[in-house]
Amino acid sequence: MKIYNTLSKRLEEFIPITPGKITMYVCGPTVYNLIHIGNARPMIVFDTFRRYMTYRGYEVNYVSNFTDVDDKIINAANEEGTDSSVISERYIAECRKDMQGLNVLPATTHPQATKEIPEMIDMIRTLEDKGYAYKVPDGTVYYRTRKFTGYGKLSGKNIDDLESGHRSENHALKVSGTEGKEDDLDFVLWKPKKEGEPYWESPWCDGRPGWHIECSCMSKKYLGDTIDIHAGGEDLIFPHHENEIAQSEAANGVPFAHYWMHNGFLNIDNQKMSKSLGNFFTVRDIAEHYDLQVLRFFMLSAQYRSPLNFSDKLMESAKAGLDRIKNAVSNLSDIIESGADGGMTDAEREIIEEAKRQQERFNEVMDDDLNTADAISVIFDLVKLANTATKSDSAENGVTKEFASTLKDEIVTLGDVLGLILEVKEETLDSDIERLIEERQEARKNKDFARADEIRDELLSKGIQLKDTREGVKWTRI
């Protein structure tokens, strides 16, 4: 597997710290609103990376945080006249729903900043002990940026160029807590509380952490001092990831992450997405018009580092593309039901050989820095093979069940690696469930417990769990 490493600025062979295992941290969203389609891009592409590496036999420990204390969350809470935890918990729940719709697997751990405050205080204390942090009179704690000799190594920025930029920025904003700040480049690790804001006690003052420290702490706590991969959108390279490196490496004394992966930005009709331009879409907005699988498919139609343009036209063509694949899978399913019995014909065996070569090509392009665009074209090639082989009526041309099932498995498996659900599973309708529950009640009344149990097990196999309560039988999907 070759990965483009933002740190070395070149493609590198991926070598994990522990053979067969991957530790990976992906910066997650700030939860003050429904997630937008830009936020969905890192979720989808790094979930695909995780799925692919799992398919290649790695055990992936995947951590992605929710930033649940931040100015935007506090503002949203003040507007609603509620607590900021009400806002963050609500949008974490909504984000999880969107992730499910996008078929993004839950992370191994989803830490939240507000639940890791003692760890952050510990790390800031370590930085202070080592001379990398200092407190100013109002209680703000700063990171002493210039003391970290590697500062700028990720973003490729020169520390002296940064200084002038920061100075004018600070002067323009009249940032509070600047009295006693040693250098304009120094960034906040801890800040004092303000009226109406959540706060925690600390050795410096009642207050809350700066943004960057949470990722350094959570990565250390859940994955260790040095991890394989740290990832996020390219806007995070500077200052967020640069600051994370400075904090973690100064505190832990070892390299922070071996590989840094960054996704390119998603634009709308070739413009930056923004509320003021009126071209801002949440994942929920898209879900009103499309199955979210189409959004996932669309996001994977470009390699993750390229900029990606979103438009109605491109979404329509993504929908058509995904439908084409699903139709081919559905045709193959029909043949599995009604095709010819017996072993594959020689011609079919040849096609399967070709399909196996395509599967190898899928691995090759995915090994090339996760080229999902080419991986999708491999799936289209398989669809072409399937459509050519099955184009006339299966009974007439005698396509075998074995052929259809082998080819279908391959397409569905590769789709699954990309997190695309290609097989339409028959949904158990609520009315069917109700009917079976009634039948089970009837059987129980007649003391036909064998039949009653049979029905319970049948429902269970369809993902329906029954519970006998005082109010009667209740069911849930599992």
Ligand code: AMP
């Ligand atoms: P935020 O909630 O702004 O911290 O963003 C969460 C994640 O979404 C980060 O990895 C960002 O880099 C990423 N992100 C935000 N906007 C976009 C966009 N338009 N395109 C791609 N990634 C984005």
Ligand code: ZN
């Ligand atoms: Zn982060």
